[in-house]
Amino acid sequence: MNIVSKIFKNKKTLPLNIFLEKILYNKKYGYYSKKNPFGIKGDFITSPMVSKLFGEIIGIWCVAFWEKLGFPKKIKIVEMGPGNGKLSLSLINVFSNFKEFNESFELILLEKSKKLKKEQKQKLKSKKVKWIKSLEEIKSGPIIFLSNEFFDALPIKQFIKKNNLLYERYVENIDNKKIIFSDKRNKSKILNKKIYKNFFKNKNFIEFPIDAIKLLEIISKKIKKFNGGIIFFDYGYCKNNATDTLQSVKKHKYSNVLKDLGNSDITHLIDFDFFSFFLKQNGLQLEGVVKQGTFLKKMGIVERANIISKNMTFKEKADLFYRLKRLIDEKEMGDLFKVLFFKKKGLNFSLGFK
Numbered sequence: 001m002n003i004v005s006k007i008f009k010n011k012k013t014l015p016l017n018i019f020l021e022k023i024l025y026n027k028k029y030g031y032y033s034k035k036n037p038f039g040i041k042g043d044f045i046t047s048p049m050v051s052k053l054f055g056e057i058i059g060i061w062c063v064a065f066w067e068k069l070g071f072p073k074k075i076k077i078v079e080m081g082p083g084n085g086k087l088s089l090s091l092i093n094v095f096s097n098f099k100e101f102n103e104s105f106e107l108i109l110l111e112k113s114k115k116l117k118k119e120q121k122q123k124l125k126s127k128k129v130k131w132i133k134s135l136e137e138i139k140s141g142p143i144i145f146l147s148n149e150f151f152d153a154l155p156i157k158q159f160i161k162k163n164n165l166l167y168e169r170y171v172e173n174i175d176n177k178k179i180i181f182s183d184k185r186n187k188s189k190i191l192n193k194k195i196y197k198n199f200f201k202n203k204n205f206i207e208f209p210i211d212a213i214k215l216l217e218i219i220s221k222k223i224k225k226f227n228g229g230i231i232f233f234d235y236g237y238c239k240n241n242a243t244d245t246l247q248s249v250k251k252h253k254y255s256n257v258l259k260d261l262g263n264s265d266i267t268h269l270i271d272f273d274f275f276s277f278f279l280k281q282n283g284l285q286l287e288g289v290v291k292q293g294t295f296l297k298k299m300g301i302v303e304r305a306n307i308i309s310k311n312m313t314f315k316e317k318a319d320l321f322y323r324l325k326r327l328i329d330e331k332e333m334g335d336l337f338k339v340l341f342f343k344k345k346g347l348n349f350s351l352g353f354k
Helices: 003-008 016-025 052-068 086-095 099-104 114-123 194-200 210-226 272-281 292-298 301-308 314-328
Strands: 013-015 075-080 105-110 129-132 143-148 157-162 165-174 178-185 205-208 228-237 247-250 253-255 265-267 285-291 337-343
Touching: 003 016, 003 165, 013 016, 016 157, 016 165, 016 210, 016 265, 052 086, 052 099, 052 143, 052 228, 052 292, 052 301, 052 314, 075 086, 075 228, 086 105, 086 114, 099 105, 114 129, 143 210, 194 205, 194 272, 210 228, 210 272, 228 272, 272 285, 272 337, 285 292, 292 301, 292 314, 292 337, 301 314
Parallel strands: 075 105, 075 143, 105 129, 143 228
Antiparallel strands: 013 165, 157 165, 157 205, 165 178, 228 337, 247 253, 247 265, 285 337
8 A cells, every 4th residue: 555545535625734744743653653754864854953053042932931020939841842852951961050940940842752751751750741642731831832844744725816716735645656736616615704804815825824823822821821922933924925835855855746745844834923913802912023133142052152162162153154154144044934923911021022
């Protein structure tokens, strides 16, 4: 049985989001269940892997936010999609330098992949770490939700307007040999909701982050109830250009989305305008959406690099600043990646954003 027949199971077509859920997250043949996609030998590299400075900065930001929250005796740091655990490890190391915070925090990891969870558990030996299957398991706070390149990998729906008629994008199985995109007259009622009608009314191509919305609704409720905020780093755009942003990467190169299924990462660009709109509608306060380079520089990453480079060899120093450039340069990750921060209404905290 080939992978196409496994995905479709005698069905002719699947909505795009269901296809993506199967090909990325199925426990047997899904991309994240089969392999470790990170690093030089994998398919892509994330910011925490580029430089430990990234994790240091996020850790310091979390401690500063905790201080603004009034030094609570218990605080939950929730990382969504911790990948190979690199960011979590950096956070634990940073937190160990702040005695009171170190006694207060609990690091909670939301991870679907058994393979990645196993790797995380080998790397993260701290008793401060807990794994969960659902955000609903969190019953107290305050909470700082954070993620890096998480929402871009969640399944989406796509809708296309043709001659004033709305179609939904499907993936079609051709005799279990190949698959193609096909569009069907829309039967989904998701876009009928007034909140979405207003936002998408003038757009002819819509990428609807259906899985992200479910998580953001839970996150909003938790923040409003327990206090805190959500900060995430991802690549995307701030003005909706109504285009297809679905993309596939294998061995650090772009590939065909519908080929090499289960062996390539499939993601999309985040529509930060929509995420901001949605979180505001759910009662949170937007502090800002800034470029990753801007945020990291405001947080003092360059100064930090200068300090730790003083006792380095020339080779070590060159490597440090090469990695720093990848994180903050406008032609690399600095502009491509954005940082979004929402918090409970009334909280006065803008570190890294103003």
